[in-house]
Amino acid sequence: MTASELLARLPRVKLRVIAAALVAVVILHILATLAAPRLAPSTAYSRLADLLPVNSMKLLPVIAPGAQPLPFMGPDSRYAMCRFDSTKGPVQITANLPGAGWSLSVFSDKGDSIYAAVAQPGRRTEVSLVLSTSDERFAGLTPQASGQSVKEDRSLSLPAKRGVAILRAPDQGMAYRAINEAELKRSVCGVRGAVAAAR
Numbered sequence: 001m002t003a004s005e006l007l008a009r010l011p012r013v014k015l016r017v018i019a020a021a022l023v024a025v026v027i028l029h030i031l032a033t034l035a036a037p038r039l040a041p042s043t044a045y046s047r048l049a050d051l052l053p054v055n056s057m058k059l060l061p062v063i064a065p066g067a068q069p070l071p072f073m074g075p076d077s078r079y080a081m082c083r084f085d086s087t088k089g090p091v092q093i094t095a096n097l098p099g100a101g102w103s104l105s106v107f108s109d110k111g112d113s114i115y116a117a118v119a120q121p122g123r124r125t126e127v128s129l130v131l132s133t134s135d136e137r138f139a140g141l142t143p144q145a146s147g148q149s150v151k152e153d154r155s156l157s158l159p160a161k162r163g164v165a166i167l168r169a170p171d172q173g174m175a176y177r178a179i180n181e182a183e184l185k186r187s188v189c190g191v192r193g194a195v196a197a198a199r
Helices: 003-039 174-186 192-198
Strands: 057-059 077-085 091-097 103-108 113-118 125-132 156-159 162-170 188-191
Touching: 057 174, 057 188, 077 091, 077 174, 091 103, 091 174, 103 125, 113 125, 162 174
Parallel strands: 125 156
Antiparallel strands: 057 077, 077 162, 091 125, 091 188, 103 113, 103 162
């Protein structure tokens, strides 16, 4: 092989090396992005452990600079949160989203988004969730299967052991503050039997 043939092959080798390096960098970036939440020193769930009781919805005070329980919480919203744990029994979350700007989000203790509901403008949205461990999803035959009539259960069942439910309401000013706080306080998070008895 002559020197000119070697020089002719050299650019092709460089292009292959550059392409392989780019692919390796992209793969490394994706893996680092996916691993970052798992490698964080503290999670939102652990930060909220002292602030929130387990399986109980709590209305948070008005968000102020330097007094945010979690990063990126805006002072233009009011929040109610529930730190849930369904290892001892299914947890039911019920909330009303009365108008635009209201939302309910459920996250696992690792930070994964499990569920989200957003209110539609001009329409009240009622949300009822049952959070349980995956082995508790089958509760035997339904009452309808044995010929009994039962009221309609419109709850959505989700497999989740621990996490945080965040109910967000827009701050619409002083005129609506009492109404929005009352609606946030009406939301419920608790063990399924206790929630049914309270309603």
